[in-house]
Amino acid sequence: MRASSSQIQQVLDRRMDWIIKHKNRYAEQMRLNPKRAFVSGEKHLFLGEEYVLRVKNGIANRVTKNCEYIDIECADANMAELLMQQWYKSKAKEVFPNIVNPVIRRFRSVYNVAPAKITVKSMKSRWGSCSSRGSVSLNSKLVQAPPRCIEYVIVHELCHLIHFNHSKDFYTLLAEIIPDWKERKKELKRILPYGC
Numbered sequence: 001m002r003a004s005s006s007q008i009q010q011v012l013d014r015r016m017d018w019i020i021k022h023k024n025r026y027a028e029q030m031r032l033n034p035k036r037a038f039v040s041g042e043k044h045l046f047l048g049e050e051y052v053l054r055v056k057n058g059i060a061n062r063v064t065k066n067c068e069y070i071d072i073e074c075a076d077a078n079m080a081e082l083l084m085q086q087w088y089k090s091k092a093k094e095v096f097p098n099i100v101n102p103v104i105r106r107f108r109s110v111y112n113v114a115p116a117k118i119t120v121k122s123m124k125s126r127w128g129s130c131s132s133r134g135s136v137s138l139n140s141k142l143v144q145a146p147p148r149c150i151e152y153v154i155v156h157e158l159c160h161l162i163h164f165n166h167s168k169d170f171y172t173l174l175a176e177i178i179p180d181w182k183e184r185k186k187e188l189k190r191i192l193p194y195g196c
Helices: 005-032 077-111 140-144 147-159 168-177 181-191
Strands: 043-046 049-057 062-066 069-074 117-121 128-130 135-139
Touching: 043 140, 049 077, 062 077, 069 077, 077 117, 077 135, 077 140, 077 147, 128 147, 135 140, 135 147, 140 147, 147 168, 147 181, 168 181
Parallel strands: 049 069, 117 135
Antiparallel strands: 043 049, 062 069, 128 135
């Protein structure tokens, strides 16, 4: 089946608002999440705050946060991205318990359920996941987001311990725990565009 030029134009005209909306959303995503070069002067997020990257030549391979800077010292500048990813994962393991554990304690006290275990790992296309065995995984890149967004992700995954789906009951429970979950999700999508 072939469409005529006028039929194609009609479809485009009907869908123009949708096309423009998604084009603008993509442009905003690219502005907030540009392709990273991991060079001095780039801005990177940590717990929702922007830091300026400073890459320095040095003997040790290390990343440190100093005031408004994230400093990467490395013998080879090509290692900056890998070092930054390792630093994010390390920092996630360090700071997530302070954010996640109080949420889990509240969830356990109200709903009498808790995850079998929590792991932090690098994920390409998810913020978090919950297995059928009750294990929750969190994306180490979440450490770039504000704590309120990390709380949203852990609560979302904890709700799967009760409703292992995205049903109306699941979203009712999520809204009961975090009434502003939609705003938090929207905020998180601006920082890390993938997710549920």
